[in-house]
Amino acid sequence: MIPTIPQPRALRFFYGTYVALFFLYLALPLAVVAVFAFNDSQFPSLPWEGFTWNWFFGDSRPMIGVFYERPIIRAVGTSAFVALFVGLLSVAVGTSNAFLFNRFSFRGKGVLYVLMLLPLVIPGIVLGISILVFSSTVANGMWDIANMDIQALRPGLVLVILGQFSFIATIATLVISARLQKFDRSLEEAALNLGASRLTAVRTITIPFLMPAMIGALVVAFLMSFENFNTTLMLVGSDAPLTIAMFDRLKEGSTPLLNAVSLLLMLGSSLLALALILFQRRG
Amino acid sequence: MHSGARIGFFLLLTPLVLWLALLIVIPHIDMFLVSMRERVGVRQYETSFANYLTFFTEPLYIRTFVRTAVMSVLATIITLLIAFPVSLYIAKIVRGRLQQVLFVLCLIPFYVSELVRTFGWMILLRETGLVSNLLQWTGLADQPVEMLYNDAAIMIGLVYTSMLFMVVPLVTTLESLDDSVIEAGYDLGGNGFSVLREIIIPHAAPGIVSGSIVVFMLSLGNYLTPTMLGGKDSLWFTEMIYNQFIVRFNWELGAAFGFMLLILSSVIVWSMLKLTRQSLEETMA
Numbered sequence: 001m002i003p004t005i006p007q008p009r010a011l012r013f014f015y016g017t018y019v020a021l022f023f024l025y026l027a028l029p030l031a032v033v034a035v036f037a038f039n040d041s042q043f044p045s046l047p048w049e050g051f052t053w054n055w056f057f058g059d060s061r062p063m064i065g066v067f068y069e070r071p072i073i074r075a076v077g078t079s080a081f082v083a084l085f086v087g088l089l090s091v092a093v094g095t096s097n098a099f100l101f102n103r104f105s106f107r108g109k110g111v112l113y114v115l116m117l118l119p120l121v122i123p124g125i126v127l128g129i130s131i132l133v134f135s136s137t138v139a140n141g142m143w144d145i146a147n148m149d150i151q152a153l154r155p156g157l158v159l160v161i162l163g164q165f166s167f168i169a170t171i172a173t174l175v176i177s178a179r180l181q182k183f184d185r186s187l188e189e190a191a192l193n194l195g196a197s198r199l200t201a202v203r204t205i206t207i208p209f210l211m212p213a214m215i216g217a218l219v220v221a222f223l224m225s226f227e228n229f230n231t232t233l234m235l236v237g238s239d240a241p242l243t244i245a246m247f248d249r250l251k252e253g254s255t256p257l258l259n260a261v262s263l264l265l266m267l268g269s270s271l272l273a274l275a276l277i278l279f280q281r282r283g
Numbered sequence: 284m285h286s287g288a289r290i291g292f293f294l295l296l297t298p299l300v301l302w303l304a305l306l307i308v309i310p311h312i313d314m315f316l317v318s319m320r321e322r323v324g325v326r327q328y329e330t331s332f333a334n335y336l337t338f339f340t341e342p343l344y345i346r347t348f349v350r351t352a353v354m355s356v357l358a359t360i361i362t363l364l365i366a367f368p369v370s371l372y373i374a375k376i377v378r379g380r381l382q383q384v385l386f387v388l389c390l391i392p393f394y395v396s397e398l399v400r401t402f403g404w405m406i407l408l409r410e411t412g413l414v415s416n417l418l419q420w421t422g423l424a425d426q427p428v429e430m431l432y433n434d435a436a437i438m439i440g441l442v443y444t445s446m447l448f449m450v451v452p453l454v455t456t457l458e459s460l461d462d463s464v465i466e467a468g469y470d471l472g473g474n475g476f477s478v479l480r481e482i483i484i485p486h487a488a489p490g491i492v493s494g495s496i497v498v499f500m501l502s503l504g505n506y507l508t509p510t511m512l513g514g515k516d517s518l519w520f521t522e523m524i525y526n527q528f529i530v531r532f533n534w535e536l537g538a539a540f541g542f543m544l545l546i547l548s549s550v551i552v553w554s555m556l557k558l559t560r561q562s563l564e565e566t567m568a
Contacts, residue, residue, distance in 0.1 A: 019372045029403025093298045100295040123504025125521045126541045134310035166306035227396035243398050262399040269394040
């Protein structure tokens with residue numbers, strides 16, 4: 001099973017083939033999505049009608065490319081806006097949580113820690129509906145009491161951001177906590193001995209040490225928010241993020257335009273993921 | 284704690300408490316309260332178990348609920364069976380650069396939106412899709428074959444979507460197994476099978492548990508894959524929640540459904556942790 005233990009050749013061959021097939025299985029759906037983005041046809045399926053760039057750069061019907069398709073471009077913008085907000089919010093709260101759990105011991109810490117992990121084991125759609133129900137309870141209550149209509153509490157981008165944040169914050173907390181645990185506190189004490197105040201010590205010593213984890217958490221949060229579907233589906237208003245916009249189109253029937261969008265998404269997210277891996281190896 | 288530390292403590296505690304209270308705890312309590320309401324008139328409600336009664340007496344609801352649970356368990360088992368040999372290969376057989384490359388190759392597809400992955404399977408499996416064409420070309424079928432819109436298609440999609448969450452914990456735990464322990468197993472007269480059963484699998488148990496929990500959760504709560512790949516009669520429980528909330532606008536029943544889903548997933552996760560004597564903290568770290 002390991003290289004130092006000799007195994008029959010046939011077994012090794014079968015094992016190797018199995019693993020190769022597995023990677024084929026992983027690659028296949030993504031590969032077909034990518035390839036059919038270049039099919040000169042109205043449908044992302046065989047027969048192959050020839051190569052075209054029109055699904056990216058076409059500017060006239062019936063082949064309007066991604067870059068001329070207004071609703072899609074707008075949806076990408078919405079997604080990026082939401083993802084950036086969710087990322088920054090998650091990293092801020094995640095850092096604060098990491099310090100709290102790492103530096104303080106207090107009554108109820110264990111309970112709070114388990115509570116903090118819970119969002120990961122709650123189905124996304126349940127998170128979505130619970131926030132939907134609660135926000136509309138609050139909005140209705142405000143209307144009854146003060147005759148105020150708070151638009152932010154109705155389905156829309158604010159709720160989408162809060163809904164995604166509610167579980168992505170857990171991931172940010174875990175990522176940043178893991179790095180903070182490796183921090184050598186004597187470094188901070190040295191800064192204190194040299195006359196720094198506690199806040200200065202944290203700002204100049206601890207935060208720079210945490211930076212790789214904070215950036216890592218930001219990128220992961222951004223990607224998770226960008227591709228989130230379940231929670232977003234329940235909270236979305238009239239401005240649809242990209243995954244919802246694509247889902248609506250896919251229900252109506254697919255054209256290679258969706259393949260082109262998907263290919264760009266794949267390129268974007270794998271570049272971001274690769275940059276993150278390289279960054280962390282260096283850091 | 285002196286006063287400075289005390290202020291710091293409360294400053295750090297506030298965001299955590301606000302987040303957990305306003306976005307997790309209170310919304311779930313509110314959802315429960317809504318699920319306990321029965322509409323008796325326009326904006327008039329009574330507290331009752333009516334919604335839960337509807338859930339338990341309507342065969343369609345119960346059947347979908349059980350079907351979703353059983354298929355999620357099945358998807359978890361299949362994912363584990365497929366992922367285990369691959370993880371063992373990555374963790375123990377390949378070395379150096381190739382090991383890292385294979386591991387990253389496992390990760391890359393999952394940075395891509397689930398929608399794109401599902402779309403890929405639609406292109407492959409539909410009547411005019413690649414698999415159907417391949418079957419006709421090789422002569423195994425003499426007319427287009429529709430492989431989409433059935434339970435097998437849902438299963439393929441679920442297993443594919445969950446794979447990463449099984450491979451990563453498995454590779455991590457298997458890597459921590461010292462080669463010399465495996466060698467010792469062989470030295471003591473074990474064969475491939477007994478070493479696997481008595482050394483490797485027990486060592487990988489924490490990875491198996493955390494992978495299975497996450498995969499089960501993701502399958503149970505999945506909406507996209509069953510909707511896109513499943514047929515008319517392969518309804519998923521999340522679809523029923525969505526329908527009650529968005530299509531029918533029956534929030535009371537929808538909230539009850541949501542609560543049932545939450546209970547089901549909690550019970551299964553909790554019993555898996557209990558069975559294997561692990562805690563949520565260890566599993567998620």
